[in-house]
Amino acid sequence: SQQGEEDPQALSIQEGENATMNCSYKTSINNLQWYRQNSGRGLVHLILIRSNEREKHSGRLRVTLDTSKKSSSLLITASRAADTASYFCATNTGGFKTIFGAGTRLFVKA
Amino acid sequence: GAVVSQHPSRVICKSGTSVKIECRSLDFQATTMFWYRQFPKQSLMLMATSNEGSKATYEQGVEKDKFLINHASLTLSTLTVTSAHPEDSSFYICSARSPSGLAGGIRETQYFGPGTRLLVL
Numbered sequence: 001s002q003q004g005e006e007d008p009q010a011l012s013i014q015e016g017e018n019a020t021m022n023c024s025y026k027t028s029i030n031n032l033q034w035y036r037q038n039s040g041r042g043l044v045h046l047i048l049i050r051s052n053e054r055e056k057h058s059g060r061l062r063v064t065l066d067t068s069k070k071s072s073s074l075l076i077t078a079s080r081a082a083d084t085a086s087y088f089c090a091t092n093t094g095g096f097k098t099i100f101g102a103g104t105r106l107f108v109k110a
Numbered sequence: 111g112a113v114v115s116q117h118p119s120r121v122i123c124k125s126g127t128s129v130k131i132e133c134r135s136l137d138f139q140a141t142t143m144f145w146y147r148q149f150p151k152q153s154l155m156l157m158a159t160s161n162e163g164s165k166a167t168y169e170q171g172v173e174k175d176k177f178l179i180n181h182a183s184l185t186l187s188t189l190t191v192t193s194a195h196p197e198d199s200s201f202y203i204c205s206a207r208s209p210s211g212l213a214g215g216i217r218e219t220q221y222f223g224p225g226t227r228l229l230v231l
Binding site for chain 1: 142144146151152153154155156159201203205207220221222223224225227
């Protein structure tokens, strides 16, 4: 079963622009994580935000979490062609299962 | 950092045969491992939760007799796709979590393997 919905499903931007991806989920969570996946490859963990946190930064990444709206956003600033990948949000509920959203396919044009 | 490996990385088999995929945590003990399946251009779907020394817990709609999971040690879980058919062709990814977390890591974080691409002819 999938917990989250992400939008947009696909995003195409120019290098240097910012990319914003949104994720909504349905049930209460312990934390929410964002992952990156290059085509046909494994997952790379980007950032984890706990349910009692509202915002977190890591390099060019900024993640927000609004538990009242059950939503999160991932902002990548000053995007690069190498950021081209699929990005997934994933939620942890009780029992430590990680449930993934549908993902956003980001394409950064050089 | 934590490393989870999978073997094989790619496998092609004939319809009707069984395929075993291994998932190993290389530098930590994983009491719980998870198996996911990903079809092209889709998200990861959790198949089952594998607990060391006990039976796996399968998600709704996943046939436990078709996808056999064995978590015999704290560093190894295996997924066997029995009597594979072309519709089982997919990317299978495992993940592992350490109950106590890792030095410098976050307890809640799962560590994902690189995935195994299965093609059933």
